Amino acid sequence: MLFLKKDEYVIPQQLVKGEAGEFVRITDMTNPKALPVDPTFPFNQNLQLFLSGRKLLLDEIPFSLEEIHNHYLHGYVDYRQGVIFDGKRLYCCRCGNKDAVFFASFHCARCKKKCWYCRKCIMMGRVSQCTPLIIWTGPTPHFSFQKSLKWQGTLSPSQKDASIKIKEAVRERKELLVWAVCGAGKTEMLFEGIEEAIQSGKRTAIATPRTDVVLELTPRFQQVFPDIPIASLYGGSEDRHRYSPLVIATTHQLLRFHEAFDCLIIDEVDAFPYSADEMLQTAAELARKKNGSLIFLTATPKEVWQAECYRGKRNCVILPARFHRYPLPIPSFGWCGNWREKVKKGQIPLKILQWVKSRLVSGKQALIFFPHIELMEQALPYFQKMDGRIEAVHSEDPNRKEKVQAMRTGDIPILLTTTILERGVTFPNIDVAVVGAEDDTFTESALVQIAGRVGRSPQFPTGDITFFHYGITRAMIRSRNQLLRMNRQARMKGLIDS
Ligand SMILES: [Zn+2]
Ligand SMILES: [Zn+2]
Numbered sequence: 202m203l204f205l206k207k208d209e210y211v212i213p214q215q216l217v218k219g220e221a222g223e224f225v226r227i228t229d230m231t232n233p234k235a236l237p238v239d240p241t242f243p244f245n246q247n248l249q250l251f252l253s254g255r256k257l258l259l260d261e262i263p264f265s266l267e268e269i270h271n272h273y274l275h276g277y278v279d280y281r282q283g284v285i286f287d288g289k290r291l292y293c294c295r296c297g298n299k300d301a302v303f304f305a306s307f308h309c310a311r312c313k314k315k316c317w318y319c320r321k322c323i324m325m326g327r328v329s330q331c332t333p334l335i336i337w338t339g340p341t342p343h344f345s346f347q348k349s350l351k352w353q354g355t356l357s358p359s360q361k362d363a364s365i366k367i368k369e370a371v372r373e374r375k376e377l378l379v380w381a382v383c384g385a386g387k388t389e390m391l392f393e394g395i396e397e398a399i400q401s402g403k404r405t406a407i408a409t410p411r412t413d414v415v416l417e418l419t420p421r422f423q424q425v426f427p428d429i430p431i432a433s434l435y436g437g438s439e440d441r442h443r444y445s446p447l448v449i450a451t452t453h454q455l456l457r458f459h460e461a462f463d464c465l466i467i468d469e470v471d472a473f474p475y476s477a478d479e480m481l482q483t484a485a486e487l488a489r490k491k492n493g494s495l496i497f498l499t500a501t502p503k504e505v506w507q508a509e510c511y512r513g514k515r516n517c518v519i520l521p522a523r524f525h526r527y528p529l530p531i532p533s534f535g536w537c538g539n540w541r542e543k544v545k546k547g548q549i550p551l552k553i554l555q556w557v558k559s560r561l562v563s564g565k566q567a568l569i570f571f572p573h574i575e576l577m578e579q580a581l582p583y584f585q586k587m588d589g590r591i592e593a594v595h596s597e598d599p600n601r602k603e604k605v606q607a608m609r610t611g612d613i614p615i616l617l618t619t620t621i622l623e624r625g626v627t628f629p630n631i632d633v634a635v636v637g638a639e640d641d642t643f644t645e646s647a648l649v650q651i652a653g654r655v656g657r658s659p660q661f662p663t664g665d666i667t668f669f670h671y672g673i674t675r676a677m678i679r680s681r682n683q684l685l686r687m688n689r690q691a692r693m694k695g696l697i698d699s
Contacts, residue, residue, distance in 0.1 A: 202259070202311060202331060204280070210236060211280065216270055226312050227282050228330035235338045238276035244339055248272060250444035252337040254404065254461025256281070256295060256487075258326050261457070262335060269335065277339035283328040284317055293319035295328050296456055297483030321480055324436075325456050336459050343402060344446050350396040352389075352425040359520040359696055360390040366518040367394035367496060371403065371464050376495045380510060381520035382529055382687050383500045383624075383653025388418065390520075391466065392425055394496075399429060399446050403463035403493075406448040408455055408485065410469055412436065413625055419449050452481045458488035465489040469624065470497040471646045500653060501646035501683075521687040522696035527662035528688040530655045532648070532681055537669040540637055544580045553669055554587075556634055557615060561588050566608065567615045567632040568622060570651055572640035577617050580636075584617065593617035623650045630661035638668035638677055648680035 203224040204211035214224060248264050262269065272278040284304070285292045291304045298304070298321040309316030311331055318329035328334070356364055363379055370377035371394050381387050391407070398405045407422075409415060412435040419433040432443045434450035452467070467485060489495060502510070509515035523529065537550040560567045569584075571577035574595045584591045592613050594604045601621075607613045608628060616622075620642060633655050635643060643651075648668070655664035668677055691697045 202333065204230070204333075206230065210274065213266060213270060215266055226314070226316075226331040227280060227333045228284060228286060230282075235279040236274060236276040238339060242272075242275035242277065244272060244275070244277050246342075249277075249337065249339060250342055252278065252335065253341050253444060254337070254458055256334050256336050256459035257457060258283075258328070258332060259335060260326065272339070277337065279336050279338045280333040281336055283332040283334050284319055284330045286317055286330060291317055291319075293322060293328060294334060295319070295325070296322035296480045297487065298322065298480060322456055325453070334459075342444060344399075345402060346399050346429055346446065349399055349426050349429050350392055351427055352392055354389060356389060357386065357522075357524050357526075357696075359522055359691075359694070360386055360524070363390040363518045363520055364393045367391065368397045370394070370494045370496055370516070371398045372401075374463070374492050374494045375516060376497075378497045378499070378502060378506060378510065378515055378517040379520070380502055380507075380517055381498065381500060382523060382684075383650065384523040384525070384529075384657045385500075385520040386524040387468070387498055388421060394464075395422075395426070395447065398464045399426075404446055404448075404461060405464040405466070406450060406455070406458075406462045406488070407466045407468060408450050408452045408488075409467075410452050411625060412451055414468065415449050415451055422447065422449065452484065455481070455484040455488040458484075460487070460490050462489050463493045464496070465493060466496045466498065468498045469500075471499045471501045471503060501649045504645070504679075507683075519687075519690065521694070522691035523657070523662075525659035525662055526696065526698045527656065527659075528691065528697050528699060529684045530652065530664050530666055531684055531688070532652050532666040532668050532677075534638075534673060534677065534681075535667050535669045537636070537671065539671055540669065541576065541671075544576055544583075547583065549580060549583050550669070553634065553636060556667060556669075557584065557587060560632060561614060564614070565632055566611065566613075566628060566630065567634065568628070568654060569615060569617045570623070570633070570635045570643075571617060571619055572637045572642040574619055576637075577619060581617060584615070588614055591615045591617070594622070595619045596621045620647055620651075622654070623647055624653075626654070627657050628654070629658040630664070631655060632665040632667075634666075635668045635670075638670040639672045639674045643674075643676060645676040645679040645683065648676060649683055652680065652684060 203214040205217045205222050206225050282294050292299045298319050303321040304317050306315050306317045316329045318327050415435045423431050430445040432445040432448045434454040510517040535552050537552050540550050543550050577593050581593045592604050608616045652666045655666050656662045
């Protein structure tokens with residue numbers, strides 16, 4: 202859209218009634234200063250609740266342009282640039298993209314000019330040079346909920362440590378890394394920190410890479426915070442337009458927020474897509490208030506962060522033990538020769554065959570991880586010769602959910618998988634093998650996560666993990682060392698019993 206430029210303010214073209222003047226795109230103005238807030242203006246509270254802390258396209262706002270503009274004229278709303286072009290470089294104000302490769306231009310029917318738009322965040326609706334982003338500049342809604350946490354459970358000693366550090370980070374608006382082994386019980390240790398935040402009127406968000414996790418966390422938090430309205434946001438969710446002190450969202454949804462959160466908790470900070478995608482890191486930066494606290498949760502921090510933790514250079518708390526007080530199972534390495542060539546020839550390395558057979562005989566379920574879909578699918582028929590119920594699953598598999606469910610009910614004895622089952626899923630009593638652990642897909646963090654699938658339940662706290670390989674890699678060694686170190690720490694602190 203275009204704006205008519207006046208001295209002190211702008212008018213959207215659609216609302217211009219006969220006034221003359223120059224029509225310009227938002228990108229061609231330096232951001233006009235937001236107008237001063239008129240305290241006597243009877244602003245629309247529904248618009249306040251809807252827009253506060255957001256950064257939205259006009260189409261995303263279910264209020265009329267007249268009403269939005271009226272709020273703008275009284276200092277409650279501002280029009281901001283979507284894409285900036287300074288003649289040389291482009292910048293997307295929604296996702297922070299500045300990589301020329303991710304911009305494209307077209308002859309725009311709206312602004313009648315060559316119009317650049319951002320391809321990087323296009324799945325959230327197109328932001329171009331003539332697209333304003335609308336933000337709320339009036340007072341933010343207040344909320345106060347006292348004693349909102351209704352939880353009867355108890356924290357393990359290491360969860361308690363983490364909980365105290367989280368509360369402190371919330372109170373003092375600090376950054377904190379919570380390094381918790383798989384199975385430490387991350388969710389419970391957040392409860393008191395979130396209560397503290399909400400009690401002091403701090404808007405809080407938990408962002409996680411995967412929709413499954415949003416769907417799983419929302420009812421858990423709603424149960425322990427029954428009086429708090431929680432917004433649960435992911436692609437296609439219906440809660441999209443609801444103001445709430447606590448937001449649980451996929452990392453992508455943060456792109457629609459603007460300096461909204463006093464406390465931002467980022468779950469699985471090491472996981473795709475957050476770590477791989479600069480955009481989501483920028484989104485997290487922009488969604489948080491400038492002095493807000495930032496809490497990262499992970500079982501597998503990147504190498505630089507690990508080093509910073511050990512040198513005391515990073516504010517962190519380490520939870521080295523699982524909730525059930527058994528040590529983490531340690532992977533063993535098994536050389537299996539050139540397994541790729543074998544699979545292509547229609548064979549499976551003998552060691553792997555033996556490993557599978559012994560699980561089939563004892564009736565213990567297992568996951569077998571492969572680095573690539575094609576090799577896994579080539580290998581599947583040979584596994585099925587041993588037992589016809591063996592299945593394979595990958596990210597594009599339309600029957601993915603059904604297969605995971607069949608694994609849960611025990612109808613599938615052994616499931617071949619790519620790294621999609623590396624995290625998030627829990628089967629109570631399984632062994633795990635990795636075929637081709639030397640492949641680049643299997644980073645230190647991926648291998649730690651895969652090993653973390655074993656021994657999760659207190660009824661079955663142990664299990665076998667074998668990395669079958671054609672050459673030991675640094676990632677394999679580092680992942681094993683990381684697990685051994687956690688067990689040592691847990692023993693020293695008396696957090697495990699054996
Ligand atoms: Zn963008
Ligand atoms: Zn345009």
